[in-house]
Amino acid sequence: TAYSARVTLTASGGDYADETETVTVNVTDNDTAALVIAAADPFKVAEGDSSTFTVRLAARPSGNVTVTLAQPEDSDVTVDTDPDNTGNLNTLDFTNSNWDTAQTVTVSAARDADTTDDGATINLTASGGGYGDATGSVLVRVTENDQTGLTITPAKLTVDEGGSENFTVQLTSRPSESVTITLSQSGAVNTDVRLSKSSLRFTPTNWSTAQTVTVNAAQDDDTTDDTAVISLTASGGDYAGVTGSVPVTVREKPELVLSWKKKTIDENTSVTLKVRLKLKPSDDVRVEVRLPDDAGRMAISPGRELDFSASDDAEYPWNTDQNVAIITYKDPDAVDNKVTISLTASGGGYGEVRDSVELTVTDLYPDGLVLTPSTLEMAEGGSQTFKVKLALQPLDDANVRVTLTQPQNSDVKVDTDPDTGGDQNTLDFTDSNWDEDQIVTVRAAEDADSTDDSASIALATSGDDYQGVTGSVTVSVKDDDVGLQVSTTSLTIAEGGNDTFTVQLASRPSGDVTVTLTQPT
Structure with missing residues (x-):
């Protein structure tokens, strides 16, 4: 702004006392109304960061002067004149008193998915x-920090x-096109x-979604940790030649070494299981060998616990x-019995180690009853016998009872003691008479039909040593009632005379019956 001033000059001394003069000074303004911006050219901001x-x-x-800053067209770049307040403010206010005090503008650059530097222009208007x-x-130049990787x-x-175990893989930035990662x-x-x-x-759509790779480590027989390196090589788009790697350590697991996992043996025999540790323990280890509660007649020798020393020179x-x-x-x-024998370790770094073996025990007498014969044939109205004994000797002082079930066909009856009234249906064996035959009598009653019959006799054992053994005998009954009954087998008739005889069926037929008489020849 131009302005003027008057300067008054006043003398003193000698004969110039009180002499005055006035001079008018006109000041012409040569300051330009401009904005002083302190920013590098270009003004660099790192992606994901801000600068002022x-x-x-x-x-x-x-x-008063207001300076307005326009938000850039690139939405990743934002301007804020007052970061302490919410939102991005875009004005600066100057007055006659603060016009020469610099005010701060904050420029922020958002992180994006590409690998290209961004640029923007901030325009200021007063x-x-x-x-x-x-x-x-x-x-503004936004420096990219998203590198391909x-x-x-x-x-x-x-x-x-x-x-x-699993590891995941994803790209560090959006690719220009599809990328294939080869693993080997x-x-x-x-x-x-x-x-x-x-x-x-x-x-370019799923680049930031992690994909999972599973690494499987097979069981081996050595006691050495294994290693491998998984290499990842990218191809396609701007990722050609990008590589990575995953070092893999296969850690040997503390385990029990067992001489067998499954075995089948006969009842009343024994089998040996060998047990040792796979890896050297940090301290002594105890292995407990346990039979299931329902193992039945089984035992472990010398005992339920095995102690292993961490020292190579120890007794065990x-x-x-x-x-x-x-x-x-x-x-x-x-x-037959199938049992799972469990082994549980404790101490010396083996605290979580468990294993088991499966033992199948084949029963000594799957066919525990000897039935002779096992099939009977008889005529209607007749009887037959069969013999019963045990296949194997029961335990000392054991009592075994064989119970015979009367057949569903009521024409067939079973009796284990014909000398006693009624039809008896039990046989008793001990450890002394187990191999002696006992006789069972089977009777077939006469019936009114002309059809052959059949029946099945079921036998089942009970007692200390033969619980649940079963057997059966099949019975076939031949019907003998089919025939014609005539009142006489011969007739004497005078010449010119006549006589009669009658005919009837011997049993009830299953349907209508026609009897045909043939004329004498």
């Missing part, structure tokens, strides 16, 4: 106080032998390590087999 620049007026305004024509701009989680794997083992291939997938495919070192004798005895049933 300052603005002030070049000269004192004639009144109004009021003689600054109506003042403008300015700031060129693979995010692998976790970066390395430890897998227990016989188990599996690098270096010496460990055949005990296998992958669930040989490749992964990412697109960790890597030497200890024998467990599993003993079976005759039981009272005729059923």
